[in-house]
Amino acid sequence: SAVISQKPSRDICQRGTSLTIQCQVDSQVTMMFWYRQQPGQSLTLIATANQGSEATYESGFVIDKFPISRPNLTFSTLTVSNMSPEDSSIYLCSVRPGSSYNEQFFGPGTRLTVL
């Protein structure tokens, strides 16, 4: 499976600021996704990061709040904008390498705390 890294691994931020999370994969992958996992909850898909075009957002998530870039097949960023304490969560990058079986793998995650 692909090796996925995320930066930062954790951060503590002030209300109203923004944080950009980076996701790097060691090989080209077909699809990249961003998830959120709130404390004690399961995973919720934020958006699918599309290479060279705008991300596809799930219901309840908007580009102004969670802008996403994917300039190539190995890298993506997620920005959490104008943060509030409700944004405190673990943010996970996930990739689908492109095999025919749709297996999906997760990065180590970014633990965000907003004060």
Next chain:
Amino acid sequence: QKEVEQNSGPLSVPEGAIASLNCTYSDRVSQSFFWYRQYSGKSPELIMSIYSNGDKEDGRFTAQLNKASQYVSLLIRDSQPSDSATYLCAVNMNTGFQKLVFGTGTRLLVSP
């Protein structure tokens, strides 16, 4: 009805026993099914995938799929304390980018 449902647990089993984790899903045309293991403070790790009806075995893990009943399960034989984790069932929805939808997870506790 939730798209993917799991009993949140905790499911407690003694060491050496078989742990049985269950999951039901709502989308009849789903084709791909996955089990992830998530240790506390860690990200989900893919441990099993299954695509056709029946059983699929990998070491101590067996995934079972019954598409007619929209049911998928994970059996862990000879459970070890190191198996204590939350197990997430995920189903590939047959829409758009075929996104994965996750259940809420079942917490498994294996006691020595």
